[in-house]
Amino acid sequence: MITKLNLQDKIWYGLTMTDAAARQIKKLVTSDPRMFGLRLSINHSGCAGFSYILDLITEPNKSDLVYEHLGAKLFVPLQVMPLIDGTRIDYIKIGLNYEFKFYNPKAQHACGCGESFSI
Template sequence: MQNVTVTERAARRIRQVLADEPKGAMLRISVNGGGCSGFQYVFDIDRDRADDDIVIERDGAGVLVDPVSLEYMQGSVIDFVDDLMGQAFRIENPNATASCGCGTSFAL
């Protein structure tokens, strides 16, 4: 069972990003090896949903996550921030033991 949540701010931004994309497009979040801290989040726009993808929806915004990435993201909150460092999706991951200042890299 997935327990990843999307904040209202993130849902609003996802809808904005996908507004000019073809119908059925969603934000895909993947966890890959690499980055400053060992793992990194990858954000893509995707219209191809695999049979085993998990869809996380909030307020009309859809996020696709594959089952392997979901294991690394259990309990996470997907947010969107607009601060002095710029605009970005940020993932608050309770499983991460360290993260990088870039906000997209983490260690377990």
């Protein structure tokens, strides 16, 4: 018997943000009063299969899950949760630049440049 997975019934571990990530999200959002938060999603791309996408949003989708830390809001489409559940998001300095870094326990492989991952 095949059962259909109901994403609404799943208990998620969720996502966490470091203080640095939350501060940067708040900084991005407060630069434009129309912004509501950031949406984290994934896209099929890169040499490993998936890449993370961060977008400023003016309105959340009804199916988005909301994660909040220090007043920063991160919206995640329900359908991507199976691929990123348990991820910790940080904002770190690499060389002369700063970037969001994703620590995804479900990611099995990453490409050499670090731009994509596979499950």
